[in-house]
Amino acid sequence: MGIKGLTKLLADNAPRGMKEQKFESYFGRKIAIDASMSIYQFLIVVGRSGTEMLTNEAGETTSHLVGMFSRTIRLLEAGIKPVYVFDGKPPDLKKQELAKRYSRREDATDDLAKATEIGNKEDIEKFSKRTVKVTPQHNDDCKKLLRLMGVPVVEAPSEAEAQCAALCKAEKVYAVASEDMDSLTFGASRFLRHLMDPSSKKIPVMEFDISQILEELELSMDQFIDLCILCGCDYCDSIRGIGPQTALKLVRQHGSMESILENINKERYQIPDDWPYEEARRLFKEPLVTDDEQTELKWAAPDEEGLINFLVKENGFNIDRVTKAVEKIKTAKTKSSQGRYELLSKNLLMVNDVGKNCHSLNFFKS
DNA sequence: ACTCTGCCTCAAGACGCG
DNA sequence: GTAATTGAGGCAGAGT
DNA sequence: CGCGTCC
Numbered sequence: 001m002g003i004k005g006l007t008k009l010l011a012d013n014a015p016r017g018m019k020e021q022k023f024e025s026y027f028g029r030k031i032a033i034d035a036s037m038s039i040y041q042f043l044i045v046v047g048r049s050g051t052e053m054l055t056n057e058a059g060e061t062t063s064h065l066v067g068m069f070s071r072t073i074r075l076l077e078a079g080i081k082p083v084y085v086f087d088g089k090p091p092d093l094k095k096q097e098l099a100k101r102y103s104r105r106e107d108a109t110d111d112l113a114k115a116t117e118i119g120n121k122e123d124i125e126k127f128s129k130r131t132v133k134v135t136p137q138h139n140d141d142c143k144k145l146l147r148l149m150g151v152p153v154v155e156a157p158s159e160a161e162a163q164c165a166a167l168c169k170a171e172k173v174y175a176v177a178s179e180d181m182d183s184l185t186f187g188a189s190r191f192l193r194h195l196m197d198p199s200s201k202k203i204p205v206m207e208f209d210i211s212q213i214l215e216e217l218e219l220s221m222d223q224f225i226d227l228c229i230l231c232g233c234d235y236c237d238s239i240r241g242i243g244p245q246t247a248l249k250l251v252r253q254h255g256s257m258e259s260i261l262e263n264i265n266k267e268r269y270q271i272p273d274d275w276p277y278e279e280a281r282r283l284f285k286e287p288l289v290t291d292d293e294q295t296e297l298k299w300a301a302p303d304e305e306g307l308i309n310f311l312v313k314e315n316g317f318n319i320d321r322v323t324k325a326v327e328k329i330k331t332a333k334t335k336s337s338q339g340r341y342e343l344l345s346k347n348l349l350m351v352n353d354v355g356k357n358c359h360s361l362n363f364f365k366s
Numbered sequence: 367a368c369t370c371t372g373c374c375t376c377a378a379g380a381c382g383c384g
Numbered sequence: 385g386t387a388a389t390t391g392a393g394g395c396a397g398a399g400t
Numbered sequence: 401c402g403c404g405t406c407c
Contacts, residue, residue, distance in 0.1 A: 268400090
């Protein structure tokens with residue numbers, strides 16, 4: 001569930017760490033995206049009516065492919081270079097949380113059965129969405145699709161969000177795009193929300209800058225992590241009676257979780273038994289991620305023949321749509337490499353295309 | 367008043383045609 | 385072989 | 401914009 005109430009807390013207490021940006025201003029940028037989260041959304045919404053989904057001839061769902069295909073084209077056309085990061089094994093501490101979600105899905109499955117019996121359309125719609133889960137098959141389909149499109153895929157050893165943040169910290173990508181606030185807790189230096197929202201919705205991209213946020217909150221990164229744990233995260237319960245406001249006050253006042261625990265009134269605030277805040281802290285601070293320095297992220301040319309085989313022959317896509325999309329990708333690639341070339345001639349000091357010294361990329365938008 | 371809880375709810379893509 | 389999200393906002397009620 | 405379609 002991310003971090004409870006963090007958006008509002010930052011809006012109230014660190015407004016300068018959040019900036020509205022235009023979608024177009026990310027031209028040429030490398031952006032890390034949590035793939036499983038995207039796939040989940042596609043499965044819920046793409047081409048669904050009741051329990052019916054988009055399928056191939058064999059009756060297998062293709063909603064995730066349709067969604068992933070068009071979204072990725074949209075990003076590439078905007079000159080954005082997406083990296084999709086796939087989940088590995090969740091950490092043990094998250095197991096209890098996952099168990100809860102699992103039982104909720106079981107409930108929904110029962111509700112769905114009842115609704116289907118009675119024939120209540122609205123309920124069928126509602127409950128069937130709640131039974132959605134991302135299977136390894138969905139993940140493999142999408143990996144295959146992305147590789148054929150020439151888009152890099154990263155397999156995280158554990159949490160995708162943590163791996164995204166690590167890519168960002170290592171300056172292999174400019175920012176992490178997600179709706180999940182714990183990207184910041186994992187230490188992503190820049191974090192984008194609403195990047196994928198259509199411009200028709202009038203919601204601007206919101207860019208969070210962690211160093212600015214820390215400066216405004218007057219906290220160190222370690223203190224920020226403690227703040228997030230106190231607000232409530234996926235890894236451990238929060239303390240009853242402590243919400244975002246109180247958490248911020250306590251961290252500012254005492255400086256660290258240890259000091260807070262020593263000083264607060266334990267009558268008033270019941271600390272849960274075996275409260276694993278240290279473990280949670282470790283998962284945020286040193287999550288299990290890969291950092292293979294040698295592996296360069298590469299955006300290759302699309303494999304047209306492979307795409308036609310996979311999408312048209314195996315999954316029933318319209319062939320015109322696929323060939324047109326391949327053209328779009330090629331054009332987009334040319335444009336963005338041209339853009340980079342011009343940029344290099346304008347700014348000889350720039351050594352790579354990631355990092356703080358690259359804001360001049362914005363000149364392309366006008 | 368302010369804050370937090372604990373419920374509840376919902377919505378979640380992208381495109382093109384008219 | 386298996387399992388796998390997440391906000392956000394509303395509103396009543398209680399504790400400080 | 402609203403609405404149907406994508407597979």
